Every structure is written in structure tokens, then in C-alpha cells.
Amino acid sequence: MKLTDYEKEMLDGKHGEMKKKSMLALVDLAKFYNVEEFVEIVGCHDDSTVYAGEAQVQFAEYLADNGAKFSVPTTTNAMANDINRWAEQKHDIGTMYATNRIQASHIKMGAVPTWSCAPYQIGVAPSFGQQFASAESNVICYYNSVIGARTNRYAGPLELLCAIAGRVPYYGLHKKENRFAEGLITIGNDIKEEYFEDREIFTLIGYLFGEIAADRIFAIDGIPGKYVSNDVLKQFSATASSSGGVALFHMIGITPEAKTKSEAFGGRVPKEVFEIHIEDLNRAEKMLSSESKDNLDAVLLGCPHLSYNECVQINKLLAGRRIVEKTQFWITISKVTEDLIKESGIYESLLRSGIEIYTDGCILEYRNDKWNSKVIMSDSGKFNSYAFSMRGVQPIIGNLRECVESGIYGKVVKGEKPWKIH
Numbered sequence: 515m516k517l518t519d520y521e522k523e524m525l526d527g528k529h530g531e532m533k534k535k536s537m538l539a540l541v542d543l544a545k546f547y548n549v550e551e552f553v554e555i556v557g558c559h560d561d562s563t564v565y566a567g568e569a570q571v572q573f574a575e576y577l578a579d580n581g582a583k584f585s586v587p588t589t590t591n592a593m594a595n596d597i598n599r600w601a602e603q604k605h606d607i608g609t610m611y612a613t614n615r616i617q618a619s620h621i622k623m624g625a626v627p628t629w630s631c632a633p634y635q636i637g638v639a640p641s642f643g644q645q646f647a648s649a650e651s652n653v654i655c656y657y658n659s660v661i662g663a664r665t666n667r668y669a670g671p672l673e674l675l676c677a678i679a680g681r682v683p684y685y686g687l688h689k690k691e692n693r694f695a696e697g698l699i700t701i702g703n704d705i706k707e708e709y710f711e712d713r714e715i716f717t718l719i720g721y722l723f724g725e726i727a728a729d730r731i732f733a734i735d736g737i738p739g740k741y742v743s744n745d746v747l748k749q750f751s752a753t754a755s756s757s758g759g760v761a762l763f764h765m766i767g768i769t770p771e772a773k774t775k776s777e778a779f780g781g782r783v784p785k786e787v788f789e790i791h792i793e794d795l796n797r798a799e800k801m802l803s804s805e806s807k808d809n810l811d812a813v814l815l816g817c818p819h820l821s822y823n824e825c826v827q828i829n830k831l832l833a834g835r836r837i838v839e840k841t842q843f844w845i846t847i848s849k850v851t852e853d854l855i856k857e858s859g860i861y862e863s864l865l866r867s868g869i870e871i872y873t874d875g876c877i878l879e880y881r882n883d884k885w886n887s888k889v890i891m892s893d894s895g896k897f898n899s900y901a902f903s904m905r906g907v908q909p910i911i912g913n914l915r916e917c918v919e920s921g922i923y924g925k926v927v928k929g930e931k932p933w934k935i936h
């Protein structure tokens with residue numbers, strides 16, 4: 515392998531046992547992919563933070579207790595629970611204790627304690643072209659596609675080793691030549707531009723995108739730019755990387771490596787072309803949503819964590835009204851966003867409306883079994899994709915306005931959708 519002097523020193527143990535072990539694992543990864551060299555990364559997003567079992571906790575403790583330090587700025591993903599309000603969330607003490615241990619070991623290694631699955635909305639994202647390592651799927655997809663930074667889909671806890679070594683094998687999406695689209699998705703004429711006013715359409719298209727592209731790089735043409743925001747791109751990234759293994763997408767005319775179709779494809783012709791129609795949106799909605807029911811137990815928002823703007827929007831939609839007593843309305847945000855909404859007075863206003871605001875946690879870890887919640891609503895394609903396999907419920911999908919109205923009336927309130935075919 516072509517190694518720099520510093521990389522050789524790390525492998526020789528001159529920079530500590532943990533750097534040596536990290537490099538040895540990364541050399542194995544490089545050999546597996548027939549990669550000859552490494553590339554330095556500018557940062558890492560650590561996804562080994564939602565408690566998944568004792569092995570995960572002990573692995574991080576082993577690294578931290580043996581002197582491992584992150585050699586690049588390493589932000590942390592959401593945890594299983596709100597660290598201060600775990601009991602109110604009905605998490606058990608074992609999860610809380612494990613989460614505390616995860617937190618302590620990652621901070622000991624020098625993590626930037628963001629505890630958020632949308633770190634890019636709180637000011638700590640890499641820049642265009644920078645090399646990075648992440649294992650959180652929505653972050654990978656957003657960084658690659660929306661920012662133009664470069665990361666492969668690393669598996670947690672491998673990203674911890676990347677952060678300790680400050681390097682990754684130079685392959686896959688780290689290289690410009692591997693970042694061009696191979697397939698194209700277009701929007702059919704029956705999907706009118708004004709349909710994009712309803713943010714839910716981005717979640718449905720994101721779902722279809724993941725289904726078609728799987729783990730390949732595809733571009734999508736025909737998305738009207740005036741309806742695209744960071745929040746919409748967040749939901750698109752999270753959904754496409756859940757229904758498929760999407761690590762990078764190009765939105766022609768919108769994302770930075772796809773200013774033109776030719777740029778997205780590196781001047782080549784798409785190998786495959788798919789067109790999305792109304793009936794596809796209808797099917798995506800059916801895949802992401804159970805049928806509307808009158809009674810509503812809970813509205814759960816924040817997968818990925820809500821941005822400041824989304825909190826402002828929810829507050830506006832509430833317009834001083836209260837969530838009905840029998841329906842829980844939870845939002846999850848980062849501590850940074852919590853500070854911002856406290857400063858602007860929105861925090862108090864949301865509380866007065868009966869919204870429960872939790873920080874740092876993962877809303878997918880909601881204990882519907884303990885709350886006996888059967889009918890749940892969310893605006894998130896990722897949450898709705900995983901809720902059945904992880905929590906045994908199939909939530910109802912709705913946009914932010916519908917989620918708020920449903921919370922106020924305690925029953926599912928959904929507007930007419932042009933893609934709804936009865």
C-alpha cells in the first residue's frame with residue numbers, strides 16, 4: 515500500500531495503541547476493497563450513540579479507557595433518550611444508564627457533543643468537496659448530496675476508528691470519478707408543479723427514489739426549485755436512505771454537483787430512466803402510511819431532529835391553540851435548537867400549546883408499548899419506514915400542518931391529496 519510517513523508511524527504504534535488498532539482495521543477495510551491509499555478526513559459524525567446493546571457500549575469504553583482520542587472534529591448523533599427526561603419518556607433505567615456510559619466515553623475521546631441527527635442544521639457541517647466519515651444514513655445522504663462533501667456509508671462503530679485515525683481508505687464516494695449518476699428519475703406531466711406546495715410530496719418522491727436507486731447513484735430531474743428548502747432536503751435524504759441505501763443523489767439544477775444534467779452524469783448518458791407518476795405517489799403514500807383512523811394517540815416529529823425553522827412553523831400553525839389532552843404531541847430537537855427557541859420565546863409558546871419538547875433523543879425510540887399508543891402520526895418518511903419493524907406500528911403520514919391540526923383535534927385530519935386514488 516502507498517502509505518504516508520505518518521500512516522506508517524500510526525501502524526508502528528508510534529502514536530499510541532488505539533491509533534495503531536484503528537489503522538489496522540482500516541487497512542483491512544482497504545484490502546477488502548482493493549484500495550491502495552488513504553485520504554485524510556476533516557471530520558466525522560459519530561453514529562454509535564443510540565443504545566443498541568452492551569457490545570456497542572463496551573467497545574467505545576474500551577477505546578476511551580485505553581487513551582483513544584478523535585483526531586478530527588467528531589460530532590455526535592442523537593441518543594436513545596433525553597438524558598434528563600428519560601423517565602418521563604418511559605425509558606427504562608438500563609437504557610438511561612447505558613446512554614450515560616455512551617455519552618461519557620464519547621466525550622472522553624473528544625467528541626463535539628451535538629447529540630443530533632441533523633448536525634448540518636446547527637452549524638457544524640463540512641464544506642463542499644471536503645472528505646468526511648459518517649455512519650448515520652440521513653447525514654451521509656445530506657452531506658454528499660446537498661453539501662457536496664464526501665463520505666461513504668460507513669457502518670457504526672467503524673466511523674469511530676476513522677475519527678481516531680483521521681483517515682479513510684480512498685475509495686467509493688471519496689473520489690470524484692465515483693460520484694456521477696448512473697440512472698435518471700423524471701417527474702411525469704401528471705404531477706403538477708403546484709403539488710410541491712405540499713411538503714409531503716418530497717417525502718413520497720424520496721421514498722420512490724430510494725426504492726428505485728437502492729444503493730446506486732441516481733439523479734432526479736423536474737423538481738421545482740422554488741419549493742426546495744433545507745428542511746425538505748433533510749426529509750428527502752432521510753427517506754431515500756431508508757427506503758433504499760442511497761448515499762448520494764443529484765437533484766438537477768438544485769444540488770451542487772448537478773447544476774446541469776451533463777454535470778450530474780459526467781457527460782455520459784443515463785443507463786436507466788424511470789418516470790414517476792401520480793399512481794406511484796399514491797403507492798408510496800400507502801407504503802408509508804396506514805389508513806387514517808379517527809382516534810389519534812400520538813404525533814411524533816423530529817426524525818431527523820426538527821430545525822429552528824420547523825419549530826417556528828409549528829408555532830405559527832398552532833396559532834395559540836392547544837393540543838387536545840388525550841393526544842401526545844412530541845417533538846425532538848438538539849440542545850442548540852432548544853437554546854434558539856428559548857431565546858426567541860417559541861419554546862414557552864410551544865409548551866403552552868401542550869407540546870412536549872425533548873432534546874438529544876431519537877424519536878424512533880418512543881416506547882409505544884409502554885404508552886399503549888396504537889395510532890401514531892408523523893411527517894417523517896424515515897420514521898414511518900422503520901416504525902413497523904422497530905416498534906410494531908405503522909404510523910400515518912402527514913405534512914406539518916396536518917400533524918398540528920390532528921394534534922389539536924385528537925383525530926387524523928388530512929387534506930385532499932391529488933395523488934390519493936381511492
Ligand code: F3S
Pocket residue numbers: 564591592631652752816817818819875876877878879896897
Ligand atoms: Fe434521528 Fe432517530 Fe430518526 S437518530 S434520524 S430520530 S431514527
